[in-house]
Amino acid sequence: MSTTTTLPARTSTLSAxxxxxxxQRIMEEDFSSTEARVLIHSCIGDPQVWPSIAQHLCNGVAxxxxxxxxxxxxxxxxxxxxxYRGRDAEAPGLKVCNMVVDKTFIAQVPQPSEGQWLEMETVLTVPEYSSGDIIDAQxxxxxRKIKPDGTKVDDxxxxxxxFEFLPRWQTSWYNHVGLIKTKIENLHTRARIDASGDVQLMHRLKAYQLFKSFVDYGPLYQNMAKVVCDxxxxxxxxxxxxxxxxQRDYTGPFYLDASCHISGFVCNTADEDITKNAYISHGFDAMKMTPKFNPYPGANIQNxxxxxxxxxxxxxLCGDVYVLQDDEVVGVWEGVKFKRIPRRILNVFLPPPKRT
Structure with a gap:
């Protein structure tokens, strides 16, 4: 007897x-009864995207x-x-998980005339014996880095x-919000009374000057207005x-990075000798952001x-980053990891630009 689980019929035809x-470009898509596949090509030099690359410098490299x-x-x-659910379907809890970066995509500055290209292949399946609904899909x-003609260069x-149920996320987070708010308040209290210097309050300019020891963020990434760090x-x-x-900028990476990069800040400012070591992103277990994460001007957001x-x-170093808006948890980055790398080694595989 067959155990193959089939997907429901596709209910809407979207832009291809x-x-x-x-x-940017959906090159191929296939929605069969057992699998769906979408292949996308994007140029990182596209004027909308390029600022999010050019303003993210690690060891001086974009x-x-x-x-x-x-x-x-x-x-x-x-x-x-x-x-599968229709254009107007209520959004699920969309969990991006098990992110592993095997090879760094280094951007050329300035970009070559043909640009540098990124390919994303995405394959959707549903497990055997499941309901066959997209909520069970994997x-x-x-x-991949590709040439302009689509030839693969690197993985x-x-x-x-x-896909998960948003109410389950929200119920789970509700049980933690009181503890998280207490921890935040305690950090602020200790910053006012701690004489050891271990707990510091710093504003945007100082925070990003410290961050610059490894990551030099441009203005659109500088979204931590006030930091308290033990x-x-x-x-x-x-x-x-x-x-x-x-209304003007492509905001995706700026907003997502802002919600999480407190983790990298802690790692790269707490090391006893930041001139010898740096902490680089080692991936994360899961990103869970709800539609309630709404970074409009003046929004009350903290993490x-x-x-x-x-x-x-x-x-x-590993930790979970909680994102709160209006005193409610609206997102969690689970298992964010940063690995300590001696700078002498880092300078080999991520050589800083030569000074002219």
Whole structure:
């Protein structure tokens, strides 16, 4: 007896050319009874996308961030959902998970005339013995560097997408919000009375000057208006005031990075010798952002994280980043990881630009 689970018929026909600034060209798509596949090509030099690359400098080099891949995955996840449930279907809990960046995509500055190109292949299947509904689907995403003609150059990153029920997320987070708010308040209190210097309050300019020891963020990424950091406990909170203008800018990576990069800030400012070591992104277990994450001008948004060494590898720091808006948890980055790399090694595989 066959155990193959079939997908329901696709209910809507969406644009087969342009999906979003990050997902520019749908080159191929196939919606069969057992699998769906979408292949996308995007130029990172596109005028809408390029600022999010050029303003993200690591060791002086412009890089495509993991937030960029996460934003692309979320776009395609929503595309699949609407294809099967209809354009007006209520959004699910869209979890981008198991993000692994195997190879860094280094951007050329300035961009060559033909641009640099990124391919994303996304495959949706449903497990055997499941209901066959898209809520049970498993989606795998593969990111590759390609030539303008589509020839593969390198495998870059991979992740998965899962569809979950938003009320379950919200119920789970509700049980944590009181504790998170207390931890945030305690950090602010200790910053006022701690004489040791281990707990510091800093505003945007100072925070990003410290961050610049490894990551040099341009203006649209500088969204932590106020930071309180305990360098001993690897604990921090930030008030977010978001700079991009959604009427003018492509905001995806700026907003996603803003919600999470307090984790990288903790790692790269707490090391005893930042001249010798740097912490680089080592992926994350899951990104869960709800539609209630709404970074409009003046929104009351803050986040919180406590990083700690992995038990089996103390060169990797890991933690969960909670994102609160109007005192409600609206998103969580689970298992965010940063790995300590000696700068002498980092300068080999990510050589800083030569000074002229």
């Amino acid at each position: 050319h342009h999906l979003s600034p990050s997902c 890089l495509v961030s993991s937030g960029h891949y996460a934003e692309m995955a979320a776009e395609v996840g929503e595309y699949f959902w609407k294809a 989606v795998r995403c593969f990111f 870059l990153a991979r992740c998965s997408i899962e 360098t001993k406990a690897l604990e921090a909170t930030a008030k977010l005031e978001l700079q991009p203008d959604p 919180y994280v406590q990083m700690q060494p992995l038990p089996k590898d103390n060169t990797v």
